[in-house]
Amino acid sequence: MNTIDDLRAALAADAATVAHDEHPARAAGVQGRIRTRRRRRQAGLAAAAAAVAAVVGFGVLPALDDGPAPNDELEVAGHVVPREVRILDFPYRFETSAESEPGEGHVELDLPASGAARAVTVAVDDLPPGSTAALRLDGVLLARVVGPSRLDDPFPIGDDGTLTLTVTGGSGDTRVGLATYERTADLAPGLADTSGTVVFRDRVAGKPRLGAVFARPGAAEASFTVTGRLTDIDVARHCDSNGAPGVYFVMSIDDGATESGRCRDVDDEDPAGGGYVSSGGTESGRHEVRIWTTDRLYGEEVVAFPGTVLGAAAYGSSAGTVVRGAEVPEVIERDGRLWQLEDAVGRRHRLDDLDGPRVLGMVPGPDGAWLEIREDLGPVRTSDGLAGGAGAHAINDVVWPGRSYELSLVDVDGDPAAGAILVYRPMQG
Amino acid sequence: MTAERGSRVSDRADFDEFVGSRSQALLRTAYLLTRDHALAEDLLQTALSKAWFSWSRIESRPEPYVRKILVNTYASWWRRRWNGERPSHDLPDSPVRDDATATAAERHDLAAAIGRLPKRQRAVVVLRYFEDLSEAETAATLGCSTGTVKSQLSKALGKLRIDPALAEERNEQTGELR
Numbered sequence: 001m002n003t004i005d006d007l008r009a010a011l012a013a014d015a016a017t018v019a020h021d022e023h024p025a026r027a028a029g030v031q032g033r034i035r036t037r038r039r040r041r042q043a044g045l046a047a048a049a050a051a052v053a054a055v056v057g058f059g060v061l062p063a064l065d066d067g068p069a070p071n072d073e074l075e076v077a078g079h080v081v082p083r084e085v086r087i088l089d090f091p092y093r094f095e096t097s098a099e100s101e102p103g104e105g106h107v108e109l110d111l112p113a114s115g116a117a118r119a120v121t122v123a124v125d126d127l128p129p130g131s132t133a134a135l136r137l138d139g140v141l142l143a144r145v146v147g148p149s150r151l152d153d154p155f156p157i158g159d160d161g162t163l164t165l166t167v168t169g170g171s172g173d174t175r176v177g178l179a180t181y182e183r184t185a186d187l188a189p190g191l192a193d194t195s196g197t198v199v200f201r202d203r204v205a206g207k208p209r210l211g212a213v214f215a216r217p218g219a220a221e222a223s224f225t226v227t228g229r230l231t232d233i234d235v236a237r238h239c240d241s242n243g244a245p246g247v248y249f250v251m252s253i254d255d256g257a258t259e260s261g262r263c264r265d266v267d268d269e270d271p272a273g274g275g276y277v278s279s280g281g282t283e284s285g286r287h288e289v290r291i292w293t294t295d296r297l298y299g300e301e302v303v304a305f306p307g308t309v310l311g312a313a314a315y316g317s318s319a320g321t322v323v324r325g326a327e328v329p330e331v332i333e334r335d336g337r338l339w340q341l342e343d344a345v346g347r348r349h350r351l352d353d354l355d356g357p358r359v360l361g362m363v364p365g366p367d368g369a370w371l372e373i374r375e376d377l378g379p380v381r382t383s384d385g386l387a388g389g390a391g392a393h394a395i396n397d398v399v400w401p402g403r404s405y406e407l408s409l410v411d412v413d414g415d416p417a418a419g420a421i422l423v424y425r426p427m428q429g
Numbered sequence: 430m431t432a433e434r435g436s437r438v439s440d441r442a443d444f445d446e447f448v449g450s451r452s453q454a455l456l457r458t459a460y461l462l463t464r465d466h467a468l469a470e471d472l473l474q475t476a477l478s479k480a481w482f483s484w485s486r487i488e489s490r491p492e493p494y495v496r497k498i499l500v501n502t503y504a505s506w507w508r509r510r511w512n513g514e515r516p517s518h519d520l521p522d523s524p525v526r527d528d529a530t531a532t533a534a535e536r537h538d539l540a541a542a543i544g545r546l547p548k549r550q551r552a553v554v555v556l557r558y559f560e561d562l563s564e565a566e567t568a569a570t571l572g573c574s575t576g577t578v579k580s581q582l583s584k585a586l587g588k589l590r591i592d593p594a595l596a597e598e599r600n601e602q603t604g605e606l607r
Contacts, residue, residue, distance in 0.1 A: 006535075007543075007554070007558050007589075010535075010543070011543070011554075011555065011558055011559040012559065013536045014460070014461060014536070014543075015457035015461055015559060018453070018456055022453055023456075023470055026452060026470070026473075026474060027448055029470075030448060030474050030477045033475060033477075033478035184573075185549060185571075185573050185577045186573070186574065186577060194580070195580045195581075195583040196576060196577060196579065196583070196584075197584055217587075242587060243591055244591065306590065307587050307590055
């Protein structure tokens with residue numbers, strides 16, 4: 001059972017279990033389905049039948065149905081939505097959409113598990129000042145949008161659940177809707193492994209890829225060289241054990257082990273998007289980045305594990321902004337978006353009249369801090385605490401328009417703490 | 430109007446002939462995708478009914494188009510109906526096999542392992558090694574690039590290599606899927 005011939009034989013043997021005679025009811029069954037589909041088309045409901053999602057009580061725009069996709073434009077709540085979008089350079093294809101009738105103010109969309117990543121975009125039209133449309137997945141707030149008319153950027157969501165979009169304070173003309181997208185099988189531009197399942201993107205958080213490598217199938221190590229000052233280079237790695245137990249990786253730069261850990265059976269197509277590390281060195285010149293599999297943490301012996309996918313990449317590390325002695329990034333990736341540092345303020349800050357979401361972070365003082373977020377119409381949130389120290393900073397929380405927020409840094413007792421609050425806004429385009 | 434009606438009647442005759450002559454072969458593909466006889470019949474009938482609405486455009490060479498609908502419908506139906514499908518982690522004890530039954534049992538194991546592949550990888554394997562489509566034809570059927578076909582195939586073969594049911598057999602043999 002070891003060759004492609006065996007595979008062909010197994011498929012043929014399995015297919016041979018299908019009866020040789022045509023199912024007696026097949027022709028009638030096909031004609032019955034044709035009649036049903038024709039009725040649906042005539043009723044203008046063909047798309048509803050084909051859509052993956054079941055929509056409760058609201059109109060559904062055409063989803064991809066049988067045959068080639070038409071080229072006509074898709075419209076949701078008065079906005080033309082694209083059939084294809086890219087999120088951090090990964091392609092997504094339109095899946096389905098739903099919109100409310102004018103003044104209705106509520107849309108619900110049930111997304112069955114698909115096995116593929118999904119994204120959603122929200123469209124609002126004629127949303128009066130002070131009104132909001134809140135998007136939730138299984139009751140958890142994903143986004144809040146303000147008007148008067150906006151097509152929000154798409155962002156990734158889980159692969160199943162019930163999406164609800166609810167208007168607060170709308171008018172009789174207000175229309176809202178949403179469109180969902182599903183990841184295609186293609187990857188973002190970059191260096192992909194030979195099986196095409198994982199990629200080191202060309203750019204991550206605005207940083208260019210300087211070098212990358214994937215081990216050849218069957219090989220247990222790989223390396224590449226990169227030129228520059230180590231302080232300006234971040235490295236990322238990928239090790240997918242494909243289910244094999246006891247597989248570890250070690251990544252080194254110039255003979256110094258930078259990182260080691262257990263390889264897992266992961267389905268991470270974007271390893272650099274999950275973060276990267278720096279070597280801690282400062283040397284300039286030509287550097288060798290090497291990664292190998294082994295059988296223990298920081299093991300020096302190269303051990304091969306068939307089926308393991310192994311790779312590493314280096315990205316340029318542009319200088320950040322120095323805030324209270326810590327270098328914080330100017331650009332970050334979060335929730336499928338790029339965000340740019342908008343403000344680095346003191347230990348207290350107020351956000352009013354936001355035009356879009358913001359990501360919040362902090363640089364704690366020497367004694368550490370928590371970021372407390374008081375929402376005018378909601379609960380008080382407190383982020384995870386962060387101990388103070390050289391270069392320490394954290395970027396954790398998202399806030400949405402349609403509310404005012406009082407931000408402050410506090411200590412473990414809730415008393416004022418030293419530090420600086422960071423505010424990031426979505427980058428345009 | 431008369432000519433149009435006549436054309437429609439002719440289309441229907443051609444379509445019925447296609448269903449009669451080719452649907453059993455397509456059913457085998459549907460079965461390899463679904464590994465369930467009833468669902469395979471359901472999938473086939475749905476694909477054929479969808480194809481009817483494009484028949485006038487595809488009647489000169491309908492089979493690739495119908496196969497494309499079949500595979501793509503399988504993918505979307507998997508999401509809607511069959512997502513309860515779960516591979517079995519509790520593999521049955523291996524029976525003691527005599528030579529006469531060993532080959533059949535091994536093929537069954539391999540077929541079952543194919544059934545545990547993700548749907549897209551399973552579709553690529555079926556199209557390449559059962560339908561004998563080229564990489565380009567497989568890509569056209571799935572609506573993706575040939576590079577994606579190669580990568581999905583590579584990933585599928587990689588998963589088959591480490592499938593527990595097949596690994597047990599390889600303990601007694603040498604070599605691997607190439």
